[in-house]
Amino acid sequence: MPSARHFSIASIATDALTYLEGFQESLPWPLDPFQREAIEKLDTHQGVLVCAPTSSGKTVVADYCNFRALREGVQVIYTTPLKALSNQKYRDFVRQYGADLVGLVTGENSINDRAPIVVMTTEILRNLIYEDLSRLDGVRYVVLDEVHYIDDFPRGSVWEEVIIQAPSQIKFVGLSATVGNYRELATWMAENRGPIATVYHAERPTELRLWLSMRNVFRPLFDSHGKVHQDTWQRALREDEAMSQAHGFRRLPANDMLKVVEQLSEQQMLPAIYFIFSRRGCREALQRCAYHGLDLTSDDEKARIERLAQQRLESLVDADEAALFRRMVDSNMLLRGLAAHHAGLLPYHKELVEELFQAGLIKVVFATETLALGINMPAKAVVVSSFSKFDGVGFANLTTGELTQLMGRAGRRGIDIRGHGVILKEQDVDIGTIYEVAMGPGPVIRSKFLPTYNMALNLLRIYTPEQADELMLRSFGQFQLRTAAGELQERLENVRLRLEDLSATWDCERCRPKDVSDYLRNEDRLRSIRLETRRLRREAVPVPTRRRGQGGFRGRPHGLAGRQLHRLEEERQALQERQRKSRITGCPRFGEHLAGFGEQRELERELKQGERTKVEQNDQYQRKLRRLYRVLGEAGFIEGDKPTEKGLLTARVYGENSLVLVEALWQGYFEGLGPEELCALTVMLAAEDRGRDRGPRQPRRYPTPAVGQVSRLLRSLYNRFAELEQDVDEPNLRPPSYDYIDFAYHWALGDPMDSIPLPQNVDIGDAIKAMKSLYSTLRQLDHALRESRHPLQATVRAAVVRMERDVISRT
The missing domain is CATH 1.10.3380.30 (Sec63 N-terminal domain-like fold)
Structure with a gap:
């Protein structure tokens, strides 16, 4: 007779299979193998992390959570990192399930928040954990969309707070773009949540072909075997060489935007997203299209655009916003199938562009990289106009992860056989750099966890300082530091063994390794003394002193500088005497010892730095938390390890x-x-x-x-x-x-x-x-x-x- 435990597991498995079959029957298409695998693993684990390319269908796992929640009478919370994504997902779910079954909570909205399916930003979920934990009693599933944002500062800390502190009955579904260390992320999640399964699906739903545009001609970046296309490589090298010789014309553009759009149209690569990494660049591109009369739509499409735009305008509630909308939206360019999209636009304007693009009526949208961050706007082609962008400090080349994120929009599932990514060749970017980035490994998630004043106050409101310290140790940041410390420890052990080997293989009878080390250390100090002496002599004030037998004067430093110079001179003489008496000075292999001792000095430096790093990383976040406590205490926000009335308000x-x-x-x-x-x-x-x-x-x-x-x-x-x-x-x-x-x-x-x-x-x-x-x-x-x-x-x-x-x- 089977045990109760076996019976329970068998029952759960049967129930899960029934739900999976029912979910499959509700869909108009069969589940992909990776989607079915993710659902099966979710049913048998405390959560699942799904890594797959953009538009591959990983949100089907979230749909399964909704399916189960509606039948089990539990709640599912769908979180996104951006309010725009939350709003978009809310609209999608309302169309799919009806307004009664879907809620939305953001910093500006709270709609039907007790519905079985609630969309919210991740920050709101974190706030609920701190302020109203009982509100999550009925929640069974939490979907963390775009969970690779854990690599983002300052949002990343919020993901870690949620995963660490959410109630234990919640199953997490992490939806991520493909990243190189997804197993590491899942292992950390499992430490905090219990068994977390992983599903990695690298295959795009549509094939992606990459092109390099040189002088407005698209050339394949890779051949049919995925190798570097030799003809493109050689042409790019010749182009770079020719441009380097044309000194006065070096800054001329290698591609013309209008010609590139013309190529996109001729090669049937529209609709396309044309990424330009500045708002001004997007505006100027649209102005150039207007000046040259570029028109990409038919009469029927123009009529549909006009009808949709008018419907949008009529739905605006505030007359002043409608007036602003009329003034800011270039309706002539919309009718021609051209638009801009960036964070500086009126929200309604962006929403209209998104709706028209999704309907296939906007043929080219000039956009900043914000469009690549989750908004559902797949295209047939993506153009990257520049291989460098401003990173807040200066201009840097795109990373493999950034290029992958941008190209992820190319290829519409169920519509296109393949998508196209076009990189415009610039004269100041080597072809080797482009290939290096295009062929680079997937991005690696690095924790951006950072305790804040608000976090510190909320932790002390709920926990003791010791418990708060323990939560710091459970962060993904500390997990990665712990992993790195293990690797560092292994490296330091190897360094110690190598130092021992160097000492053991010493074959000189005249001197020892320590003699060489002491000699070099003394030489370093002598160099420092010489530099310090020159500085003090420049800064010192001379005292005139008459020399016997001469009528002139000679300066001699006095005061503090004089005393310091005297001390340095005494130290210099002592070191030189020590060097003269050193065993190595008289050794016939003196030069050989000095030349060969570089490795030992480098190993010793590495050992010293490694030991210091280990100490610093051991309790990095706890030490930061204590520094925050100190500021909060001096300012009167905490007292006796608990928030004051002012601190409770701030929390x-x-x-x-x-x-x-x-x-x-x-x-x-x-x-x-x-x-x-x-x-x-x-x-x-x-x-x-x-x-x-x-x-x-x-x-x-x-x-x-x-x-x-x-x-x-x-x-x-x-x-x-x-x-x-x-x-x-x-x-x-x-x-x-x-x-x-x-x-x-x-x-x-x-x-x-x-x-x-x-x-x-x-x-x-x-x-x-x-x-x-x-x-x-x-x-x-x-x-x-x-x-x-x-x-x-x-x-x-x-x-x-x-x-x-x-x-x-x-x-």
């Missing part, structure tokens, strides 16, 4: 500058302000200046004297916190933003959106993003103050209401 306001915001509130800076003034000041701590292409900064003007006065107090408060951080070498706070003070003030006053002046070099999309950040911060503050019944709560609530416009609150 419920998520953001880089929540300390400054809550301290300002605590000090009474906001008392007596109107809601619109509170908005103008809070945006300084909620938003972030664009920073690039600023030009000379304009004089700061404030909408009211009170706003100007309090803004200076906020800056002073930030500086005080920054000094505390400097004392412990722990910079975390972001400087206050000044871009959106006036914009937020007039927004809160209710001024029409199309009449509020934009800050210098800021696009409307940036301004609306800042208003969304402000609205989200105010909502969090309103919620936190409501619980503490703070007198400022009424003003905060009024500010929240003032911020609510359709462009903020709609999906």
